[in-house]
Amino acid sequence: MNITINIDGHLNLVLENLIKKGVVKTKSEAIRLGLLGLEDKYKLNSSTYEKLMPALLSEKALAEDWLSKEDEEAWKDL
DSSP: OOOOOOOOHHHHHHHHHHHHTTSOSSHHHHHHHHHHHHHHHTTOOOHHHHHTOHHHHHHHHHHHHHTSHHHHHHHHTO
16 A cells, blocks of 8 residues: 655654664654554554564564663653
8 A cells, every 4th residue: 555644843853863863764664663563552463564564573673672761861862
């Protein structure tokens, strides 16, 4: 599925900072990771999650590691 969304203001800064920090390579990757995070948070079951996105799972693990409690302090300076 292809979609077009407009993101500006604070959300755009968040996306740009995720790219700048090396968490993701593109804004699309950041949005995908956000959706996966919501799936985890709300305990949604998705066969697509397990079957079609193994690369995103490894990226998600990297993002979770990067966004640890220690790194929360770094966000305060942004």
